[in-house]
Amino acid sequence: MNFLTKLIRYGSIAAALFGVVAIVMVSRTQAEREMPPPGDPPVMPPQKPYAQAVAATGILEALSENVAIGVPLPGLVTEVFVKVNDLVKKDQPLFKLDDRDLLAEQLSTQAQQEISRAQITVSEAQLAKLESQLARLNAVSDSRAVSLEDLENRKLDVAISQAQLAAAKAQLAASETSLKRIALLIERLTVLAPRDGAIIQLNIRAGEYAATSPKNPAMILGETDRLQVRADIDEQNATRIREGQTAYGYLKGDPTVTFPLEFIRVEPYVIPKVSLTGSSTERVDTRVLQVIYSLNRPTDPPLYVGQQVDVFIEAPDRLKKP
C-alpha cells in the first residue's frame, strides 16, 4: 500500500473528525453572537401597586385648578407687582395697566368742576342782587311809586336766577360723579388676586402689551401646596372606573418617585384626548375620561405642576362575559 493511499485514507478520517469539531466551534461562536434573550429593561418600569388596575397617563395641576388671570382691557402693562412663585393674598395687586388716558380725562373733569363751582358763585351773587332789588321794591308801600309790572318783572328775575343756581349745582354734581367713575376705571386697571395662591406662571412683563386672548393668560395663579392629577383614561376602560377608587402615581421619567393619590371626582364629560407627547399638532385619537386625584406636594424630590404622571387606579377587571 503506497503512501498516497494511506494519506487519503487517514487524511480523510482526520479531516472528517476535524469537521465535526469545527462545526461544534461554529455553533459555539454563533451562540456567543446571539442577542441576549428578552428580559427586563435597564431601568425597571413602575411596578403595579394593585393586582387589578387601570393604567392612565396624567398631568400634574394645582389643586382646585389653575386660575388663568385675565386682563380687563387690552393695554400696555406698566407695572407687575409679583414674581413667579410669590404667594399672594386675596385682593393683593398683581399688575397694573397703562391708565394715563383716564388720568388725562380726570384732569379735564376736575377743571370742569372748578368751572361749575365758579358758575355757582356767580349765580348766587346774581340771585342775591336780584333778591335785594326785589326786597326794596316791596318795601315801597305806595303803589303808585312802583308799577305792578315792574314788580312782576323783578320777581321773575329772582326765579330765573334761582333756577340758574340750581343748574350750576347740578353741573358740579355731574362733574363729581364723572371723577368718581374715572377713579373706578383707573382702579380696574390694577389687577388684584382673586384668591389666595401662588403665581405659577407669569407671561407679562412691564412694558408689554397685554391682550385679552383666553389662550394666553397674563399669569396663572394656583395652589401649590396641594396638587392634583388629571388622569386620562381610555374610554374602553372607562367602565371600570368608579368613584372613590384609590390610585398611585409614578412620575414619568423617574419611576422611583411614587405617591399615593386621593380621589376627588370624575369629570362627567368625556373629551377627545389631547396628546401629551408635546407635539405641536394635536393628535386626536380617542376620547378619554378624566379623573381628578389630589396629592400632597412632596418636598423631596420636588414635583412641579405640568409634569406627566403614570397613574394606576385600583379597579377590578371587567366582568367576564358568560
Place this chain on the structure above:
Amino acid sequence: MIGLALKMLFGDTAKYLMLVAGLFFATFLIVQQASVFCGLMRWTTATLKNVGAPIFVVEERVEQVNETNPMRDTDVARVRSVSAVRWAMPLYSGIQRVRLEDGSFKTVQLIGIDAASLAGAPGRMVEGNLEDLRLPNTVVIDELATVRLSSNPKDPSKKIKIGDQFEINDVEARVVGICKAMRSFTGGPYIWTTYERALQYTPQSRKMLTAVIAAPVEGMSSEQAAAEIEKTTGLRAYVNEGFGSNPRDGGTPKGKKYGDFNTSTVWWYVKNTGIPISFGTTVVIGFIVGVAIACQTFYAFVLDNLKHLGALKAMGMSNFRLSLMLVVQALTVGVIGFGLGLLATSGFAMGAIENGQPPFYMPWQIPVATFLAVQLICMLAALMGIIRLGLYEPAMVFRA
C-alpha cells in the same frame, strides 16, 4: 468481518474518493444552504432579537414584525391595565432615511423606546452609555451603521464614532453609543432613540405607535399573559421566544395563527415570498444529487465487487454478514463524507459570521438532520447493494 469490509472499502482509493465526494457535496449543499436559509429567515425577525421584550402587542391584523399598522397612544395604557402585565412600554419601529454629511441617503431601521425605562434598548453596548439616550437629539447605532453611514465605507478611519452627527428626515441626530445588533432583512442598520424623539424624526401621521412591548407578571408565562392581553384588549399579543412551536399555536382565538412572533414572521415570509421555494429547491436538489451520486457510486462499487462478494457467498458467507459488510461500508463513507462536508461548511460559516454576510444561522437540528439524511442516503445505497447481492446466486460464481 468489519475489518474485511473496511479493507475492501479503503483498498480502492479512487472509488472510495468518489463515494466520499458524493456525500461530501450532499452534506455541504444541505447544511450550507439550509443554514443560509435559516440565517435569512432569522434576519426577518431581527427586530425581535434586537428589541428584547417577552411580549409584543400589535394591531390585531399584524402577522409579522416588519409590517407596521400603528395603534393609538392610549393602547399602551390599555395593555398596562391588563392584570397579567407587569410592565408595558411603547415602541416605535420603522424604516427611515438618514442623510449623511456628504448629502447621500441611506435607509435605516429606526427604533424608538421609552425614555425612562429604556425598555427595548439594545442588549449589548460596545461603546458609549445607554443612559445618554436621554440627552437631546441623541441616538445609539449598531456596528453595521458605523460603516454603512460613514462617508467612505472602505476607509476604517472614516467610521462613525461617538459624537458624530447625521440627519434623520432633516432632524439632527448625535451618536452617543454603539451597540451590537442583528442585521435586518432590509439590510439597513438599526438606530435606537427615545420614543418621543422617534416621533419627531418621523413624518407626522395620525397614529404612530408601532407596538407595545410588555412582560408578564411574576409566576405567569408569556403565553398566558399574551392570551390575557388579547382577550382583554382585542389587540394581537405575540410572545417572543424564538422560532418553534408554541403552546398557543393553532389554538389561538383568531384561527390558525401563531402565538410566537418569530414563528409568525418566518411563516409570513414562507407564505408570501419566493425565498423558501428557491432555497428549499436547492436543499432538495442537494439531497437528490447526494442520493444520486452516493447510491450510484455505491451501487457501482457493489457491482464491481459482485464477483468477489459472490465468491464469498459461495464460500459460505451468510447473506446477513454480507449485508452487514455493505452497511458498515456505507456507514463509514457516510460518516466521513458528512465530516468533510461539515468541515467545508465550517469554513464557509466562519467567513460568513465574521463578515455578517451572507446570512448564516445553523440551529443544531440542521447538522443532526443532515447526518440522518446522509446516513439514510447510505442505507439506501447499501440496501440497493444488498438487494443486488441477494439476487446473485452463489452458483453464478462458477459461470465466470
Place this chain on the structure above:
Amino acid sequence: MVDVRAVEKSFGEGSGRLHVLKQVNLQARTGEITMLVGPSGCGKTTLLSAIAGTLRVESGEINVLGNSLEKMSGHALTRFRAKSIGFIFQQFNLIPTLTVAENVGVPLLIQGVSSGKALDRSREILEKVGLGPRWKERPNKLSGGEQQRVAIARALVHEPQLVICDEPTAALDAQNGEVVLELFRQVARSPERAVIIVTHDNRIFSYADRIARMDDGEIVEVKEQLHAQPPHFIHEHAL
C-alpha cells in the same frame, strides 16, 4: 465421500425448458481426485454447483460427507459450505484490495476465526504453496499461476473435507496449468479429503484418480486411473 443419485435439474419454462441433468449418478471417494470432464454445456458445472451446495436440484439425492444436502435448510447449507468445502474458481476470484495472506484467510474469517490467527494460518499454508515471502503483496502483482496458487491456499486453509475446482487451468497457459495442478495434487490430496475438478483441459486428465465423462446431462463413462503419475516437472518449474 460424495454420493450423487438420480439427480435431475432443468432451467427455464415451457418449450424453452432445458433439461441440464438427467438421472445423474456419481461417486467421488475421499483420498481421490475425481475429474468431471465433457464438452461445454454438458451440465458438468451445474452438477458441480449442486455438489457444492450452491444450487438446489429438483429430484434425486446428493449426499456429501454424510449429509443429505437436499434436506438441509439454506442456512445450514451455508454453514456447511463454509466449514467443509474448499473452492477454487476459474477466475481465481481473489479480492484485489486485500493482500495475498488476507485473501487466503477469508474462509477462516467466514468461520469466525480471529483475523490474527487467520493470518498466521494463511502464512503457513502460503509456505506450502511456495509463496511464503510474498504474503504482503496484492494479488494483481502476481502472475496467473501464482494467483491460482493463492486460490489453492485459500481453498485448503480451513482443512475442508471436500475441495471443488472449476476449470482451474482455464485461465492459465499450458505450462503454468500443469505446474499448478501438480502442486495442487501434492498439497490437496489427503486420505480425509475428496477433490472434484471440473475441466475440459485434456492435458491434465492424467492427474485424476477417476474421470467421469459427461455429455448432454448424463454421465456417459467413469474411468479409474491407477497410479496416475504426472511428468516430473514439478521440481524443475514450480519451486
